[in-house]
Amino acid sequence: MSDTLIEVRDLHKSFGQHGIIDGMNFEVPENEITVLMGPNGVGKTILLCCLAGGLHADRGDVEVFGSDPWDVRHKMNFLLQEGSTLDNLSGRENVDFFTNLHPGTTDKWRDLVETFGIEDELDKLVRNYSGGMTRKLALSLTFGADVPLYLLDEPTAALDLSTIRTLHDVILQEKERGKTFVITSHTPLDAQIADRILFMLDGSIVEADVPETLLDSLPPVVRFTELGRREVEDHLLEGHLFRRGGSARAFLAPDSDIEQLRAETDGRVERDPPTYTDLFNYYTAIYAGEQHDSDTEPPITNPR
Numbered sequence: 001m002s003d004t005l006i007e008v009r010d011l012h013k014s015f016g017q018h019g020i021i022d023g024m025n026f027e028v029p030e031n032e033i034t035v036l037m038g039p040n041g042v043g044k045t046i047l048l049c050c051l052a053g054g055l056h057a058d059r060g061d062v063e064v065f066g067s068d069p070w071d072v073r074h075k076m077n078f079l080l081q082e083g084s085t086l087d088n089l090s091g092r093e094n095v096d097f098f099t100n101l102h103p104g105t106t107d108k109w110r111d112l113v114e115t116f117g118i119e120d121e122l123d124k125l126v127r128n129y130s131g132g133m134t135r136k137l138a139l140s141l142t143f144g145a146d147v148p149l150y151l152l153d154e155p156t157a158a159l160d161l162s163t164i165r166t167l168h169d170v171i172l173q174e175k176e177r178g179k180t181f182v183i184t185s186h187t188p189l190d191a192q193i194a195d196r197i198l199f200m201l202d203g204s205i206v207e208a209d210v211p212e213t214l215l216d217s218l219p220p221v222v223r224f225t226e227l228g229r230r231e232v233e234d235h236l237l238e239g240h241l242f243r244r245g246g247s248a249r250a251f252l253a254p255d256s257d258i259e260q261l262r263a264e265t266d267g268r269v270e271r272d273p274p275t276y277t278d279l280f281n282y283y284t285a286i287y288a289g290e291q292h293d294s295d296t297e298p299p300i301t302n303p304r
């Protein structure tokens, strides 16, 4: 059983009249990868800033290593969403600047710039880097500090698929070394490395569990090709259809039967195991809609 590294109790955070975080409770176990998912603007970055000690709660408590986050900021490193590199400096000058700022700095950034393939770009000005190169530099600087806790705000943004895999390897290796991660993400790919997923909507955590349990709790998933929406929509949860390329996926409505649907469509509908993309679609499109549609009914999380 892991120790709890971060504890958030009844956290509230507003800007003026605009409530962003509304009574949030969760824990982050030590030496786990916690992935915080949710659509744009629900407060993921604000939450990470509270965990990093850069913003104070209006109400409630945030404890990191059992202390106020600001008092233990030397034990963590924070990758900002916009990156923290300076455009008018070269990559190498950025390294000199940022490695002097963090007490946990080591020479690890040298290996990381090679891992991310930007070692030959370090003498160029960062303003001439692509978005992906800038991200790789920021990641190298973040992991260059050897600390027990990393807070990463959308680390995979701007990265291509093979670089996302490289980053996942780096994160998993660091986890092997005992590190703890809180990662915000929009991409279902990041769920693949999660020990625990937190779904955030409108300033609250609406679901938190290990990925397998979340996948198991989804309504049945169906996949089909060459069918019009009208042919199937009565059988679909909330009538939602998620198209990708030539095929589409959806969740079966609670009162629908897969065998009946297959019979009606000459077998052109298949039941499919749920994927992380389904999980993301369910919480961001369907669950969010249920929350807005009904303030009194409990959300349907397992209609099977």
Ligand SMILES: Nc1ncnc2c1ncn2[C@@H]1O[C@H](COP(=O)(O)OP(=O)(O)OP(=O)(O)O)[C@@H](O)[C@H]1O
Binding pocket: 015, 018, 020, 038, 039, 040, 041, 042, 043, 044, 045, 046, 047, 081
């Ligand atoms: N300094 C601020 N003052 C006022 N409102 C703010 C401030 N910073 C963020 N907000 C608002 O807080 C809300 C949550 O922002 P936040 O950046 O945390 O969302 P997010 O979930 O990280 O979104 P995204 O996925 O797009 O990055 C947004 O409505 C944003 O406009």
